[in-house]
Amino acid sequence: MPNKERIREAVSGLPTLEHLVERTEAGWKLAALEWERPSAAVPIAANQQVMEEIPFGLRVSDDCSGLVESGTERQIIITALDMIVEDRPLSQVAEELNRRGHTQRDGRPWTPSALFTLLPRMIQVGPRVFTSDEWVTRKQRLPRVV
Numbered sequence: 117m118p119n120k121e122r123i124r125e126a127v128s129g130l131p132t133l134e135h136l137v138e139r140t141e142a143g144w145k146l147a148a149l150e151w152e153r154p155s156a157a158v159p160i161a162a163n164q165q166v167m168e169e170i171p172f173g174l175r176v177s178d179d180c181s182g183l184v185e186s187g188t189e190r191q192i193i194i195t196a197l198d199m200i201v202e203d204r205p206l207s208q209v210a211e212e213l214n215r216r217g218h219t220q221r222d223g224r225p226w227t228p229s230a231l232f233t234l235l236p237r238m239i240q241v242g243p244r245v246f247t248s249d250e251w252v253t254r255k256q257r258l259p260r261v262v
Contacts, residue, residue, distance in 0.1 A: 122147070172221075172237045192218050193241055196231060200238075206231045 123144075136146070170176065173193050175186040192213060199209045206228035213226040220230055 171240075172234060173241055188218075189221075193234075193238055194245060196234070197238055197242065197245060 140146075170183065173186055173189045174183040175189075176182075177184045195213060195216070195218075196209050199212060200206075210226040210228050210231055213231075219225060224230075
């Protein structure tokens with residue numbers, strides 16, 4: 117495939133027919149036209165920061181230098197993982213979390229859909245939980261599958 121030379125010209129108005137003919141006679145072939153206009157959306161200011169939710173199971177450290185484990189949220193994750201490993205439905209997991217007095221961050225009770233939304237975070241945290249000493253003792257009481 118032969119090498120191609122490309123140029124991009126910034127224009128302040130419409131290109132004239134004479135300019136296009138001049139380029140064509142110089143050996144150039146029109147490859148694209150690019151259009152732009154002012155956007156109706158409000159642009160994000162340079163000093164405005166995008167806010168991101170803190171992953172469940174973590175909180176901002178006391179010195180605000182980073183994220184640390186949240187004991188309460190970690191317990192919710194462990195309880196939910198424990199019950200999911202026991203093959204319990206999410207509705208039953210939600211009921212048990214609510215029975216134990218656990219709520220979501222915004223204070224609402226747990227629902228199966230809220231737990232379903234939390235599943236990716238459980239998968240992310242799972243390897244650390246499943247290799248902890250606490251999980252080894254929990255694992256011993258699970259029924260053995262043949």
